[in-house]
Amino acid sequence: MHSVVRSSDRVTGTIFDIKKYSVHDGPGIRTTVFFKGCPLKCVWCHNPEGQRMSAEMMFSSDRCTTCGTCVSVCPNQAIALEVGSPDTRRAYEIRTLRETCTACGECVEACPSRAREVAGRVVTSDELIHEIMKDVVFYDSSGGGVTFSGGEPLLQPGFLLALLRECKEREIHTAVDTCGFVEWEALSSIVPYADLILYDLKGMDAGMHLELTGSGNDAILENLTRLSKTHSNVTVRFPLLPGINDNQENIVSMGKFLSSLRWEGKSPRIDVLPYHNTGIGKYERLGRVYSIPDIPRPTDEMVHAVWERLRKLGLETGIGG
Numbered sequence: 093m094h095s096v097v098r099s100s101d102r103v104t105g106t107i108f109d110i111k112k113y114s115v116h117d118g119p120g121i122r123t124t125v126f127f128k129g130c131p132l133k134c135v136w137c138h139n140p141e142g143q144r145m146s147a148e149m150m151f152s153s154d155r156c157t158t159c160g161t162c163v164s165v166c167p168n169q170a171i172a173l174e175v176g177s178p179d180t181r182r183a184y185e186i187r188t189l190r191e192t193c194t195a196c197g198e199c200v201e202a203c204p205s206r207a208r209e210v211a212g213r214v215v216t217s218d219e220l221i222h223e224i225m226k227d228v229v230f231y232d233s234s235g236g237g238v239t240f241s242g243g244e245p246l247l248q249p250g251f252l253l254a255l256l257r258e259c260k261e262r263e264i265h266t267a268v269d270t271c272g273f274v275e276w277e278a279l280s281s282i283v284p285y286a287d288l289i290l291y292d293l294k295g296m297d298a299g300m301h302l303e304l305t306g307s308g309n310d311a312i313l314e315n316l317t318r319l320s321k322t323h324s325n326v327t328v329r330f331p332l333l334p335g336i337n338d339n340q341e342n343i344v345s346m347g348k349f350l351s352s353l354r355w356e357g358k359s360p361r362i363d364v365l366p367y368h369n370t371g372i373g374k375y376e377r378l379g380r381v382y383s384i385p386d387i388p389r390p391t392d393e394m395v396h397a398v399w400e401r402l403r404k405l406g407l408e409t410g411i412g413g
Contacts, residue, residue: 103217105251108141118267118288120236123227127242128212131273133306135383138371142243147195147212150377151188155207158184162199168192190379217254237265244271249278256285272312279315289326295337296345320353328362332398334390343398347405359406363413364399366390
């Protein structure tokens, strides 16, 4: 029974996307809400627009006709029309002055070719619940629900908690996808309300983790250990990057660590997520550089070998998810 609960329209947060009919972020058909802001800077991140807390301008140069409309409407003079470079083969090109841009959205509204968009908007929990409730029939028929992802949703703990509580009162299944690099107080606060926690684990070596994400992994491992004692439904997610974290030392160390944990007497589940570079175009649209453009996708044989190694270490293991 999906009952109406108290209003909490004063609880606000910043998101950058809502994905409907998702089937990869938990069981059944789901709505995935992507929160802005992340404490890690993973070199392979396929949602770079979710890393920073503030709204950002995304510009698709391949759509731009260099009409100059955005230049004329920008209230901050943060867009310039310049002589094109030899690489672009254009007489003129548009450049966004990101240190000046406030992502106000004036240029987005004016652009006739839809080459510009703002990543990030402030919403209330009531607005999000209203959007979530539109798909209740799909949750009920498929055993699905809502997944809060990012970015890192636990960087906005009050907003996340308000949403989880309202979903629980409406009997909507909830999942939280976290990198684990958060305060334990924030993580423990959602334990009574999150039906499933999807917990990212990139690697066991602290030096490698620092190089790949910009931060160490002590807090991540400690939080996962504590979580194993307080929550019964946690799925670990391991992004597999060929030549980076697929070495046997990392796989075996991870398997042994996870095998030492117990969720209600059971070994934890770990899903192997094969690397993909589908988000690479977003870096250019954000004016950033993708630092590992030559990393290949893992072959099916590579993925299966890692899956088999983890399975032999006593873990319930899946691929994708």
